[in-house]
Amino acid sequence: MMKAVGYKKSLPVEDPNSFIEFETEKPTPGENDLLVKIEAVSVNPVDFKVRKNAAKDKEMEKPKIIGWDASGTVEEVGENVKNFKKGDEIFYAGAIGRQGCNAEYQLIDERIAGHKPQNLSWEEAAAMPLTSLTAWECIFERLPITENSGNNKVILVIGGAGGVGSIGIQLLKKLTQFKIIATASRDETEAWCRERGADVVVNHKNLEQEMKSKGFEQVDYILNFSNTDIHWDAMAALIKPQGHICSIVETKDPVDLNKIKNKSVAFHWELMFTRPMFETDDMYKQHEILERISSLLEEEVLESTLNKTFHGLKSETFREAHRLQESGKSIGKNVIKY
Numbered sequence: 621m622m623k624a625v626g627y628k629k630s631l632p633v634e635d636p637n638s639f640i641e642f643e644t645e646k647p648t649p650g651e652n653d654l655l656v657k658i659e660a661v662s663v664n665p666v667d668f669k670v671r672k673n674a675a676k677d678k679e680m681e682k683p684k685i686i687g688w689d690a691s692g693t694v695e696e697v698g699e700n701v702k703n704f705k706k707g708d709e710i711f712y713a714g715a716i717g718r719q720g721c722n723a724e725y726q727l728i729d730e731r732i733a734g735h736k737p738q739n740l741s742w743e744e745a746a747a748m749p750l751t752s753l754t755a756w757e758c759i760f761e762r763l764p765i766t767e768n769s770g771n772n773k774v775i776l777v778i779g780g781a782g783g784v785g786s787i788g789i790q791l792l793k794k795l796t797q798f799k800i801i802a803t804a805s806r807d808e809t810e811a812w813c814r815e816r817g818a819d820v821v822v823n824h825k826n827l828e829q830e831m832k833s834k835g836f837e838q839v840d841y842i843l844n845f846s847n848t849d850i851h852w853d854a855m856a857a858l859i860k861p862q863g864h865i866c867s868i869v870e871t872k873d874p875v876d877l878n879k880i881k882n883k884s885v886a887f888h889w890e891l892m893f894t895r896p897m898f899e900t901d902d903m904y905k906q907h908e909i910l911e912r913i914s915s916l917l918e919e920e921v922l923e924s925t926l927n928k929t930f931h932g933l934k935s936e937t938f939r940e941a942h943r944l945q946e947s948g949k950s951i952g953k954n955v956i957k958y
Contacts, residue, residue, distance in 0.1 A: 622646045624723035625938050626683030630676045633668070633942045639935040642683050646725050648696075653727045654704055655696040656712075659742035661721045662689040662926075662955040663941045664750055664783060670716075671942070687720035688713050688893075691736050691745040701730045703907065709736040712910065713750035715896035722938065724958070731903045732896050734910025737917035744924035747953035748787065751925065752913045753892040753906055754868055755788035758843055759796075762866045762888040765841070770798035774839040776831075776858065777802045778824060779846030781809035783953045784868060786816055786925040788843060793817030794921050801836065803827065803846070812951050816925075827854040839863070849873060856880050866890055927952030 621643050631638040649655045670686050691711040694704050704710065712733040714721060736745045759765050775792060779785045780802025792800050793816070802813040803824035810821045822830040824846065831837070838860040844851060844867040855865055856879035865880070866888040880887065895903045916922045928944070930937050933956075941954050 622724040623933055624683070624685050625933060625935055626685040626722065627671060628675065628681075628683050629679040630672050630674055633939055633946060636935075638671070638942075639938045640683060641933075641935050644683075644685075644723070647719065647727045649698040649701075649727055651698040651700040652729050652731065653698040654694050654701065654710065654730055654733060656690070656692040656710065656726050656728055657695050658690050658692040658721055658724060658726055658958060660691050660746035660955055660957045661687050662746045662750070662783075662953050663687075663938075663945050664689060665945065666716070666750075668942050668946050685720045685722050687722035688716065689746055689748075689750045690714070690721035690726065691742045692726075695725070697730075704730055704733065704735075709738075710734060711736045711745045711749050711914070713753055713892060713906075716893040717897055722933075724933065729896065729903075730907070732906040732910075734907060734914050737914045739918050739920075740924055743929050743955040743957045744926050746955050747783075747924050747926040748913060748917070749910060750892060751783040751787050751953065753909055754784045754890060755791055756909050756913070757892055758784075758866045758868065758888075758890045759788065759791055762890050763841055763843075763864050765796060765798075767795045768797060770796040772799075773797075773841070774799045774801065774836065775841040775843065776836075776839045777818070778827075778842065778844045778851055778855075780804050780813040780816070780818055780821070781951050782845055783925060783950075784845040785843075786812070786952045787922070788845065789813060789816040789818050790922050794916070798841075801831070801834070801839065809951055824851070827851065828857055831858055842866070844869065848875065852876070853879070856885075859883065859885050861885070864888065925952040926955055928954045930954065930956045932956070933958045 694708045775798045801820045802818035804810040842865045861883040
């Protein structure tokens with residue numbers, strides 16, 4: 621048996637039953653699985669979005685375990701596992717269709733796991749997988765960007781101080797030659813973006829006006845890590861003809877794609893869960909990306925985006941972390957060390 625934290629009904633985070641502690645069966649690895657003893661997990665917007673919507677109308681019979689960012693030690697391996705062995709320290713983001721990491725143990729497909737950077741603590745490592753995969757796939761797979769490209773080109777990062785923005789800015793700064801504009805609305809988030817490598821920081825409120833005041837009428841690429849509905853009109857106006865926009869945030873209402881038609885602008889969606897969700901032929905690519913991220917962290921080309929650490933596999937700890945994440949005032953990543 622193992623301890624876990626989950627929920628049976630979608631409740632406000634202030635409700636004492638929004639998270640519950642319980643005992644459940646320790647899982648057994650499938651042929652491609654690693655059984656991981658978890659040391660630390662981080663909390664992302666996807667966590668509270670799933671928690672708020674998974675059981676709004678009816679209480680589930682068994683508690684649901686969420687969480688998609690973890691670091692830990694391999695305890696058992698499936699019969700087909702090739703790249704990991706018992707005792708390996710790993711980090712990963714997981715698959716949204718499987719049991720989450722808010723527990724003592726979790727199963728993870730080896731094709732979407734990477735070796736933990738040896739110079740990082742458990743909590744520093746747990747902060748990185750989901751956002752690193754998202755940012756990497758946005759920049760180097762969805763957009764037509766290659767490493768060391770981008771000379772004299774400009775990219776706008778909307779939501780620069782969030783989890784994805786914090787590592788996305790670093791990847792752009794260290795691996796490309798783009799001029800990076802990031803959005804932030806507070807002194808502390810502006811400073812955070814500049815420390816990560818942003819060349820220019822603008823307020824996301826009145827974005828078009830802010831951009832023009834800094835001398836930018838249009839940009840070559842836009843990465844939207846914030847609110848697609850709110851920023852759609854500004855993105856359509858600010859993107860250059862034949863430019864590219866990539867967003868990670870779903871829309872509540874339909875957006876008018878006609879606004880970018882005359883410019884022949886390409887719009888891309890990014891969801892780092894796509895590969896494991898559909899078990900795509902290139903699912904193994906996420907292992908490769910995490911191995912590259914691990915190397916860049918060990919070489920100190922990149923740094924962990926950990927900003928706040930909570931402690932304990934306890935319901936109150938998860939309520940506290942989710943409360944901060946939902947507030948919209950989170951900077952970088954929030955991690956829970958078990």
